[in-house]
Amino acid sequence: MREDDSRQETEDSTNKAGHHGNPADLPVPEILPVLPLHGFVFFPGMGFPLNILHPASQKLIDEATLKDRLVAIVSHKEPAEEKQDRVDPEQLYRIGVLGYIHKLVKVKEGGGYHVLISAVKKLELVEFVQKEPYLTARVAVIPMEVEEDKEVEALVLNLRTQFKKLAEMVSLPTELVSTIESLSDPFYISYLVISQLNLTPVEEQEILEIQPGKALMHRTARELNKRVETAEMSQDIQKSIKEDTDQKQRDFFLRQQLNAIRKELGEDEENLDLKELRAKFAQTELPTEAKKTAEKELDRLARISPSSPEYTVSRTYLDWLLDLPWLTSTPDSLDIVKAQQVMDEDHYGLAEIKKRIIEFLAVRKLKQDMHGPILCFVGPPGVGKTSLGQSIARSMGRKFIRISLGGVRDEAEIRGHRRTYIGALPGRIIQSLRKAGANNPLFMLDEIDKLGMDFRGDPSSALLEVLDPEQNFTFADHYMEIPFDLSKVMFITTANLLDNIPGPLRDRMEVIELSGYTQDEKLNIAKRHLLPKQLEAHAISEDDLKMDDQAIRMVIRSYTREAGVRNLERKLAAICRGVAKEIVTGKTTTTLIDATNLATYLGPIQFFPETKARSWGPGLATGLAWTPVGGELLFIEVAKMKGKGNLTMTGKLGDVMKESATAALTYIRSHAKELGVDEAIFAKIDLHIHVPEGAIPKDGPSAGVAMVTALTSLLTGRTVSKDMAMTGEITLRGDVLPVGGIKEKVLAAVRAGIKEIVLPALNEKDVVEIPDNVKEDVRFHLVQDIKEALGLLLAKE
Known part of the structure; x- marks a missing residue:
């Protein structure tokens, strides 16, 4: 992702539905759409951005935005079931809040929504009305009223005092303290305090369901006092450690303190992402240099806050580093007889190319560490260059990766971007190796003669190292910055013209020319491959359509004029469509296509000598x-x-x-x-x-x-x-x-x-x-x- 990429489309509330003033003053409909939350509880008076990924929830947001922007927000009882396809009403709490949608941001990449919602009232789901396409329910607003007396005043004062004390100890934002001081409603004060105490979702839901105002305030005061006591304990531990411990002891006790605080707050000892990466690192076999880099990056990641932008950059880099098949190979099938059979099944003719592949397999059988050849198939369109690469990969038992180079003008497409760029990624070579899961796939670099060049660099020059067996064992992608061995990869390139390939690049490849097919070769290709393929594609059996050699020759000679067989396949498809129409209209006999009735399906002859x-x-x-x-x-x-x-x-x-x-x-x-x-x-x-x-x-x-x-x-x-x-x-x-x-x-x-x-x-x-x-x-x-x-x-x- 570059800095000038536009990835979001924003819909502001004033653009779509107009401004409604204070959302709390809006009339509450009897029936509202229900937006379920996972592992999170909304309190009245709160406003948060939410990521909406579920299609049903996105539809709910879209329709609510076009109406009054009001939704009922409730939490799941079981957060572990977040990825389920449908929401079961029995899995939802009945007490939630009335939410007002302030702003909607549609994310183009990934299709998610970012929504800014505020909770304005507390409500109860009385009865579910519909389940599809999203849940709707009949709701009742729960009044948030408390009678002012001396006890309420004392509770409010206690909450403000204790919260201020906690904010000073744990460095909460001063804006929160100011907000507490400015609020007068006991419900809103209690909910704001509770939201800052890091309680579990179950505890927060339990507090949300407390209805009497005094009972809510008493529960809030108890939870706040627990948090203050924990913070005071932390400060005491810190003071005692600093008195008479050396640097090593100090580090040890600080970690013990951190673990104790995390345990008290119900948090894991270490970031879950970091745990997964360490486990993955332990199971992945890496070369020496990659292993050292991974260890260094893991230690660096442990010191970065998950909220820092650097955390995502380092995390993504480690994912790429650990996912690449540094030492993973697929075994080559060196059975020459079987390889010949596979290529003969897939392609008719092309004896020179098949001979070259069989020779390579024979040498590979004698010398296991032989570098892969760099072949270049040159010929007119439609002669089977790309499909031949697939056939070679199948005959050798290798993974097949195709990269189209037509129109590529950016050198970074080959070598990747430096990690200093926002949204940097490796080049296509490294990306394809990760996708293949092996370090010895067959790479088909299609249309290498169509490479471009502009201010972003010359991709053909970047390919000089990739396509040189004497250099590519230390190929360094700009993103990875660690040499990757490409010498085991078998590269095959295709081109229509040799003249457009730069001389140094052409010199690195063994050129094999595929000329046009003869009429006899086209006839055999049509009978063995094209016609059966089209019969299957059009759901026609061989008993429904038969075509003699004379008719196929006439199609080749009088209806197509090409070096390859693409137009021939199109004409055969046209015949199959015509026969399919006859079958649908009730014809039950076999259709025999010969020179006398060919024009019925293809029209008049198009080419004459x-x-x-x-x-x-x-x-x-x-x-x-x-x-x-x-x-x-x-x-x-x-x-x-x-x-x-x-x-x-x-x-x-x-x-x-x-x-x-x-x-x-x-x-x-x-x-x-x-x-x-x-x-x-x-x-x-x-x-x-x-x-x-x-x-x-x-x-x-x-x-x-x-x-x-x-x-x-x-x-x-x-x-x-x-x-x-x-x-x-x-x-x-x-x-x-x-x-x-x-x-x-x-x-x-x-x-x-x-x-x-x-x-x-x-x-x-x-x-x-x-x-x-x-x-x-x-x-x-x-x-x-x-x-x-x-x-x-x-x-x-």
Whole structure:
């Protein structure tokens, strides 16, 4: 909590119901809502703030505030039953007070109320009227009247004198003495005195129920005299100790004195919180440095008053210190066969990642103290990066913790705040370890490429220590200030793009790329995982809905266009909803979904092969592009017109792509004779290169081959085959250089029905990684230079 956080919403009495003057003059309704108190007794004339946590009591306060602000306040007979869900009227005393709500403060965090209430009259609950949503009762006001005589005057004088004497001995506030002197009503004087004597709630309730004024005053005088005698005894003990004892004896007897006074007052010897913390400390296994810090903080806490703000700060710190799993680990499941089965059950494909995890488990089985790896899964959305982390944790038998880093800009989110700040807390790493209850969970740091940076620091720099196995065994959170060993934690990060991750942070991680799924992989994922999941989510059995492979392939090909499977799952959910509607309306037969009735549930086909939507001819070539969500076809169109040799480029092209177009034109002009192009034509025409889908920014050098091919096709009148696509960067000498994203580009080409692909020869290594079932459907041409590419791409006309 920072100092500028706003945590409360205040409703002042003058804002809601207006000012009513003296609450004691208000007429008392026959029926009042009943507010039960736990371990506390209200006396007439008193005003106290109360914490209202029970929902029924909060509703009572809300409705009373909107009316006359009057409530009946009574105490529980059994304070131990404070947390019960409902209040039994038999558990309440019948004598209480009439309370007036002066102020209501709603606490946003935790949902509680702070209410300032004063007790104005004594009353009796005659009969309970209702129990829900809160108690209401028929009440009768108990008059507080006493006949003035010499005995009453003497009792009042005795109470004032003895209370003043007690106040001087135990240092009560002087305002209380002044209040006693100013009061004239014997009832109010007695109740004020009783409230300062630290009696038990049972004794206080007994005194509240005393009705004759003289009897009340006599009982008050007896209790006050007992308290004065105890205070005098304390002073005598103190004087006797100071006479002839040395420092050690003095400390011993002072503690004995303190214990005797606490025993006389019915208090525990030590703060209950401190007792619990000491017991917890004795049972918790801590490293040496943490143990020393805990002992020091416990001794400090014992010397702090519970009412001091420092007490809460120290108490919270000890809670964190004792709750962290410093030496607690969960045993790793090193059964490689079982781990392989678990990952195969949860995910189809992803052979490279599964192989890496199995290798880690094998090494861990041989070397138990091996540091956890730092893996980074990079790929488009929807390919299963996050769910793969859950599967790995399950296969290893580790706790799984996911932390989303998207949009995090404050370094304190990682390292925590210093304890000097109000409401300081540890960072997310320490908080998650406490939640996990083990020092070796699997941490999934999601969207690490979305980290921000502003005046509050750079979170990515804070992660440098966390994600370095050579440093993170002494990770120090700003709040804890004690090194915590993170070397046993297995960190897995996810990202859509590597470019947005700072270099030093990227260098600490082992990058594993997850490319888009092939059509066959999507088919198997849909059959094994997505469709069963959606059937269960929509309460549909396999006997109600059956879907053949052809229909699923059609959904993949004609209704979705993505690298992952999220949209595929949405489409399957739409089919399940349609079938669920039919079942509800009375259909009892099995619904079979195939290519003929798919449109009934999903509507018209949304995506057609891109090549079929083009008017083919000279000046058009099919390039391949990589995007963060997978590969795409990139059509390059070229047109010529009369002019003076100018080149126009449109389609929201980036600087690098424009330079590729210029380089392509330069190559053609410098090799016009070899290509069969009239050199004189360039001075008579203007050329226009356009890349459709102009609203989408495009950049990169990989369209160089397609630029040269489209220009050459237009200038020579030779058409590029519509079944061929190409990618590669070109130089002014005509060399074809390698590019990235080959697998994604090839998958996009296959999805569009492309049969042949021209690639740079140096990208042969990337072709090896393409699944065999994909390579069966397409033919690859690996070229060294643009002349070789043009010989393949342009028809012999």
